Amino acid sequence: MEHLTLYGRQGWGSVLAETQLVWYGMPYELRSVGDLFADEEAQRELEKINPAVQVPTLVLPDGGVMTESGAITLWLAEEAESSELVPEPGAAERTQFLRWLFFVTSNIYPVYTYADDPSRFVPQESAQPAFAERMGDRAKKLYGVLNDEAAAPWFLGDRFSALDIYICAMTHWRPGRPWFEENTPNLVAIAAAAKALPKLAEVWARNYPDD
Template sequence: MPFRLYQMPGWGSAIVEAQLVFYGLPHELVETGDIYEDAAARAALGRINPVAQVPALVLPSGEAMTESAAMTLYLADAAGSEALVPGPQAAERAAFLRWLVFLVANIYPCFTFADVPTRYVAEAGAAKAFRAAVDARAEALWRAVEAAAGAPWFLGERFSALDIYIGVMSHWRPRPAWFAAEAPKLAAIARSVQARPELAAVFARNFG
């Protein structure tokens, strides 16, 4: 059985899709529909992921996984590869784990809360202000990532899954123009990731 990735083009599932393609792991893509706007789509995904978020990954065993960072570590093991995840003895291991968790624990929730702020703040004016505050927090967090970034890749000479995260997440708020102006090292990483031949088709499918 292949891996089955529940996804929507351009959403966070692109991070996991890129890793499946990079490793050459057999997989199929299942489009969930807009889980914010479609109650039926949300309910269907909720049977796999109780919080109805993408990505959700069903393993060849039939077991379901959620949380992209967990998938990142699992897929490296499944592929028997250290190409995207530095191994236990690698000098870059600690930095990789630190910034992987930073991205998913600090920046990723900014989209959870601010993509559709009326889920959390009912009044329209307050929701707009809430979104602006969360977006400002995301920009501050991205500046911390920029300060830690190496070249040509986040970890320096070593390409990793962190670069895939940056390549995907740079398409979201605050958008590529902001990264180009305010986080040029991250913008350069994103461009390089998207140009990698083994990943170009994934980025084209997700972002055009």
């Protein structure tokens, strides 16, 4: 396939797409975007491609645009004609894979959108910290649910999948490693195992150089 262009930022959600591109050995060009919460120029540039102004944003060889990490996950598996990260239709793990992929992308991920910059949603400055805290509580609850559902050594049991990549990436985010270690040991174990995969070592190190 012709090359893909991934707009991303070190350690941000673009790592979800980048790891999968690396896994499948798909050629891609990485375009680093500035801090989308602070850099208006970076916002304006990305907005031309993805009006939601978020990463990952993937531009396809035909100029089409793919956003939404969950959709990108399903699309990449199809494009790669691989079931290594996405259980194929009919596979025993498919149902739970889809359930938890959507749980992560449509339940947990938006909590970050709301808490990253509460001023976008709560005009009154004095109310913003409490709002962010409530969002943090929501994330903790949902990560607890995910932890209780997690099998071993991978989320789906014996079968590695893109869910393990999400868990590895997201346990680098809020509420922070100590909280995950104390409260979600199953997720932390999965994250460590995903981190140790030689195929992904470089891309993890690029995104999380301080680990």
